[in-house]
Amino acid sequence: MAKVLMTGNAAIGEAAIRAGCRCYFGYPITPQNELTEYMATNLSRRKGCSFIQAESEVAAINMVYGASLVGARAMTSSSSPGISLKQEGISYLAACELPAVIVNMSRGGPGLGSIVAAQSDYFQATRGGGHGDYRTIVLGPSSVQELADLTHKAFELSDKYKIPVIILGDGVLGQMMEPVEFKYEAPEQLPVRSDSLRGAKGRPSKYIKTFTSNPAELEEINWSLFRRYELIKKEETAYETFLAEDAELIVVAFGIAARIAKGAIRTVRASGLRVGLFRPITLWPFPSEAVRELAKKVKYFLVFEMNMGQMIEDVQLALEGRGEVSFYGRPGGVIPTPSEVSRVISRLYYQKGLKQ
Amino acid sequence: MKKIYSRPKSLKKAVFHYCPGCGHSIIHRLICEVIDEMDIQEKAIGVPPPGCAVFAYYYFDVDMAESAHGRGAAVATGIKRAFPEAIVFTYQGDGDLAAIGTAETIHAANRRENITSIFINNAVYGMTGGQMAPTTLTGQKTTTTPYGREDRLEGYPLKMSDIIALVKGSVYVERCAVNSPANIRKTKKAIRRAFQTQIDGLGFSLVEILSPCPTNWKMTPLEAWHWIDDVMAKEFPLGVIKDITGGKDAD
Numbered sequence: 001m002a003k004v005l006m007t008g009n010a011a012i013g014e015a016a017i018r019a020g021c022r023c024y025f026g027y028p029i030t031p032q033n034e035l036t037e038y039m040a041t042n043l044s045r046r047k048g049c050s051f052i053q054a055e056s057e058v059a060a061i062n063m064v065y066g067a068s069l070v071g072a073r074a075m076t077s078s079s080s081p082g083i084s085l086k087q088e089g090i091s092y093l094a095a096c097e098l099p100a101v102i103v104n105m106s107r108g109g110p111g112l113g114s115i116v117a118a119q120s121d122y123f124q125a126t127r128g129g130g131h132g133d134y135r136t137i138v139l140g141p142s143s144v145q146e147l148a149d150l151t152h153k154a155f156e157l158s159d160k161y162k163i164p165v166i167i168l169g170d171g172v173l174g175q176m177m178e179p180v181e182f183k184y185e186a187p188e189q190l191p192v193r194s195d196s197l198r199g200a201k202g203r204p205s206k207y208i209k210t211f212t213s214n215p216a217e218l219e220e221i222n223w224s225l226f227r228r229y230e231l232i233k234k235e236e237t238a239y240e241t242f243l244a245e246d247a248e249l250i251v252v253a254f255g256i257a258a259r260i261a262k263g264a265i266r267t268v269r270a271s272g273l274r275v276g277l278f279r280p281i282t283l284w285p286f287p288s289e290a291v292r293e294l295a296k297k298v299k300y301f302l303v304f305e306m307n308m309g310q311m312i313e314d315v316q317l318a319l320e321g322r323g324e325v326s327f328y329g330r331p332g333g334v335i336p337t338p339s340e341v342s343r344v345i346s347r348l349y350y351q352k353g354l355k356q
Numbered sequence: 357m358k359k360i361y362s363r364p365k366s367l368k369k370a371v372f373h374y375c376p377g378c379g380h381s382i383i384h385r386l387i388c389e390v391i392d393e394m395d396i397q398e399k400a401i402g403v404p405p406p407g408c409a410v411f412a413y414y415y416f417d418v419d420m421a422e423s424a425h426g427r428g429a430a431v432a433t434g435i436k437r438a439f440p441e442a443i444v445f446t447y448q449g450d451g452d453l454a455a456i457g458t459a460e461t462i463h464a465a466n467r468r469e470n471i472t473s474i475f476i477n478n479a480v481y482g483m484t485g486g487q488m489a490p491t492t493l494t495g496q497k498t499t500t501t502p503y504g505r506e507d508r509l510e511g512y513p514l515k516m517s518d519i520i521a522l523v524k525g526s527v528y529v530e531r532c533a534v535n536s537p538a539n540i541r542k543t544k545k546a547i548r549r550a551f552q553t554q555i556d557g558l559g560f561s562l563v564e565i566l567s568p569c570p571t572n573w574k575m576t577p578l579e580a581w582h583w584i585d586d587v588m589a590k591e592f593p594l595g596v597i598k599d600i601t602g603g604k605d606a607d
Contacts, residue, residue, distance in 0.1 A: 023438050052439035055463035062427035066434020069421045070442065092424055197419040201398035207413035209422040263366055
């Protein structure tokens, strides 16, 4: 199919429909409304599909839970404060081993914060977010094309590992328009998971639950989840490197910050500075192995985030003291320019005596 | 000899964990009888709550899925929208449906979701040890209203079924009780009518059931039955609150 010009939010919606998403339940919040509106226009009257503008984010995620129970591909989306409200449902989805796709077009926080792009929900997304010992797969796209590709992948991963998947975007990604190509056609038949609750016809009745009065049973559930998480870490970690082969300094950034960093790196490369980029695509599982591998050749790492320093902890944990980690961050929805970041890179480069 | 009473097919052969005199076991049985009589065991999906009935899936021989506290109507909505062939019911207590789940319940009703809510009103939070519920009566002592519920401080008993009846999308709302053989029969009839409303695709149905909790009321089972008549039903009158199903009798 030819490329079309779309906002990131609309591209997620189109990609979700093409991934066989049957149900979308959402609640308005800026900067992700275009996605809810896209689904209202393009999913709500589709055969076998359902769209609800829910009474709250809490209700929306619980509707997703209901749809997932009966085997439908289901999605919800929101932005930071709304994602906080969804954490209850995400914890239940994780506990019940139910697939679901949750989009967070994150904005500045804490509190009501701002409506512009920020990356301050990294901790919330990658550490589970709600109560209990669980993880979700977290994907960090950095372009509209990648939003579309990763939305499809999110549904696949979610079904494969029976785990909620979070797409962690931001206000810029959601609102900006870019050419995008959809690599999949919508399926003729919407998928239904075979292990779901469809009524006790031709088989004994079954139930899906999390509560137990037996700690040993719950411990085993936690172990079982943990084993799956280890498998996901092994199989599904994804990242991108950019001009990293000969780099003396690596910038580590995700999502829209990585796009800004690329511009900055091109600028400093023009002045002969050997700087590259490491961009995790899966924020959980974090590509720790790949970061450690880089540290065999590179000593200096600059973590750049649009927050006060969250992913930096994963970089430090990955490096286990091997490299030297610096940080540059702008919180609250301030979006740094590539030239600003290039100055930060250059300063660090010279300070460390890397320029011969 | 003619067999006139036996375990419903959709009620599992398990021993109830409920306290002596509790209404849950009666209501479970009634729902299962209705499921059997309407022959919907293969299509039914139940959504039990946190609380005393959290283990409902050990008793109902139908597909079931646990809901978070208060979210039953939202979960049932997701189930029904994604799988309209299912007969979907929630089983919720007063704290669940009328406090933390107020929004989910009202809006599911307002969207005319084609689901059924079985709403157990026992005027207390049972499983957590007898705290005040939204339906706790004025003057009633609970562990969190040790001086008796006082309107000005703790609010009034909330008549959630009446609120639901006001919502345009609700189709059938009735309040019953399980404190006498006659009332138990009426309750069964109401449950049947609620399921029939859903089968006919008419929209949201709710059956509120005044149910004894002798343990937390600190009464004998018999005293609890009397208290429902003498006190509870005065605040929460029994009967059909709303019926726009078109008068088609489920029986």
